[in-house]
Amino acid sequence: MSHTTAAVIGGGIIGLAVARELHHALPDADITVFEKEAGVATQQTGHNSGVVHAGLYYEPGSLKARLCRRGVELLAEYADRHDVRYEACGKLVVAQNQGELERLHAIHARAVANGVPDVRMIGPAEIKEIEPHARGIAALHSPHTAIVDYPGIARALASDVEAAGGQVKLGHEVKAVHERSAEAVVVTEHGEERFDLVITCAGLQSDRLARSSGDASAPAIVPFFGDYFLLRRETAELVKGLIYPVPDPRYPFLGVHLTRRIDGTVVLGPNAFLSLAREGYQRGTISLPDLREAVGSLAFWRFAARNIPAAFRESKSVLSTRSFVEQARTYVPEISLADVRRGPRGIRAQAMHADGSLADDFVITGTSRVLHIRNAPSPGATSSLAIAEHIVREALNRKNPQIAES
Numbered sequence: 001m002s003h004t005t006a007a008v009i010g011g012g013i014i015g016l017a018v019a020r021e022l023h024h025a026l027p028d029a030d031i032t033v034f035e036k037e038a039g040v041a042t043q044q045t046g047h048n049s050g051v052v053h054a055g056l057y058y059e060p061g062s063l064k065a066r067l068c069r070r071g072v073e074l075l076a077e078y079a080d081r082h083d084v085r086y087e088a089c090g091k092l093v094v095a096q097n098q099g100e101l102e103r104l105h106a107i108h109a110r111a112v113a114n115g116v117p118d119v120r121m122i123g124p125a126e127i128k129e130i131e132p133h134a135r136g137i138a139a140l141h142s143p144h145t146a147i148v149d150y151p152g153i154a155r156a157l158a159s160d161v162e163a164a165g166g167q168v169k170l171g172h173e174v175k176a177v178h179e180r181s182a183e184a185v186v187v188t189e190h191g192e193e194r195f196d197l198v199i200t201c202a203g204l205q206s207d208r209l210a211r212s213s214g215d216a217s218a219p220a221i222v223p224f225f226g227d228y229f230l231l232r233r234e235t236a237e238l239v240k241g242l243i244y245p246v247p248d249p250r251y252p253f254l255g256v257h258l259t260r261r262i263d264g265t266v267v268l269g270p271n272a273f274l275s276l277a278r279e280g281y282q283r284g285t286i287s288l289p290d291l292r293e294a295v296g297s298l299a300f301w302r303f304a305a306r307n308i309p310a311a312f313r314e315s316k317s318v319l320s321t322r323s324f325v326e327q328a329r330t331y332v333p334e335i336s337l338a339d340v341r342r343g344p345r346g347i348r349a350q351a352m353h354a355d356g357s358l359a360d361d362f363v364i365t366g367t368s369r370v371l372h373i374r375n376a377p378s379p380g381a382t383s384s385l386a387i388a389e390h391i392v393r394e395a396l397n398r399k400n401p402q403i404a405e406s
């Protein structure tokens with residue numbers, strides 16, 4: 001009997017978690033990961049805030065809510081077993097006024113509904129005990145929200161895949177995936193390879209690969225960059241853990257927050273603005289094809305028309321470091337312009353529906369032979385091991401005859 005052959009496209013945290021999960025579910029299968037870059041975790045996985053989200057905000061019952069909680073459990077255990085740095089530094093979501101306080105109570109109720117342990121509302125005195133330099137009229141405290149080394153997790157996953165007999169092919173860009181009646185063909189510049197099952201986890205390129213296999217054109221990826229500033233080492237002690245604003249429903253992205261990272265540095269940000277290139281990590285990078293695709297769609301202009309106040313807020317923080325720092329000073333007033341220097345940039349692979357709304361939940365589409373993760377924004381890294389469980393279960397449930405044979 002022939003073995004199942006499966007390909008995973010993308011060597012970010014989700015692709016590698018999926019490949020490892022395929023080995024668990026189909027121990028005899030031949031698994032190949034295709035990654036276009038020279039290393040794993042070079043895109044979103046290596047350019048994020050490094051937070052293990054506890055699941056405070058998400059709509060109860062949504063994939064995000066369920067897979068985030070399960071993901072935390074799996075990730076904490078995985079980091080421990082593989083000696084990857086993980087620290088439950090805790091998080092405060094801080095209200096500055098009565099309106100925010102009302103919204104914070106609603107988030108508290110959601111967090112409880114999502115089963116987040118030990119979350120509670122606290123007043124200014126307790127805020128000072130936990131974060132001596134933070135200010136606010138009240139906060140939601142989530143003591144188990146953590147930080148982790150996500151690239152370290154990705155490297156450990158890649159080692160697991162290889163130890164189980166799988167291959168991680170770096171420098172292999174997949175140009176297209178073609179679905180045939182009894183196989184899926186993966187096309188790279190090195191030629192064509194045939195598989196029984198293909199799962200694409202291609203982040204910023206996910207819609208393009210999905211379209212190449214005949215999947216729907218929407219939702220399409222619109223890249224939004226997020227710039228970070230770093231607190232200088234001498235002032236990093238102003239932030240002990242994670243200090244976040246109360247989300248404002250008028251804005252699609254959270255706004256500047258303060259995050260301690262696992263290497264001891266503290267970052268401010270990220271803001272959010274349309275990126276002129278899907279993978280433009282250097283400021284000023286422009287890709288005309290990427291830009292044309294983003295702004296050439298009606299969906300984008302529908303989104304833009306609905307989000308003028310957000311564009312105004314975000315453009316201020318893009319154009320002016322002072323304005324960026326001012327947003328952070330709302331929470332920690334002692335931070336000054338002299339305390340920050342430019343940090344890295346991350347780019348969100350955010351899927352947008354044809355009506356211009358942003359896909360909020362994780363989106364998985366496809367057939368019994370080719371499945372695509374088309375939207376995995378934050379908390380995608382937190383949820384990666386649970387997303388992998390979910391999509392592999394989904395693949396097996398779709399009764400692909402080649403998989404059933406093995």
Ligand SMILES: Cc1cc2nc3c(=O)[nH]c(=O)nc-3n(C[C@H](O)[C@H](O)[C@H](O)COP(=O)(O)OP(=O)(O)OC[C@H]3O[C@@H](n4cnc5c(N)ncnc54)[C@H](O)[C@@H]3O)c2cc1C
Nearest residue numbers: 010012013014036044045048049051174203346380381382
């Ligand atoms: C600024 C920012 C902050 C974030 N903060 C957090 C956080 O604190 N906590 C959290 O849980 N989540 C966070 N996220 C979200 C998280 O980073 C993502 O959900 C997660 O990294 C997605 O993993 P991925 O493997 O799908 O994508 P990626 O890490 O982007 O990996 C996709 C991979 O596919 C490869 N690829 C693409 N096209 C091809 C092709 N054609 N052929 C071969 N390979 C290809 C790419 O090179 C890349 O390596 C953040 C994201 C951003 C951008």
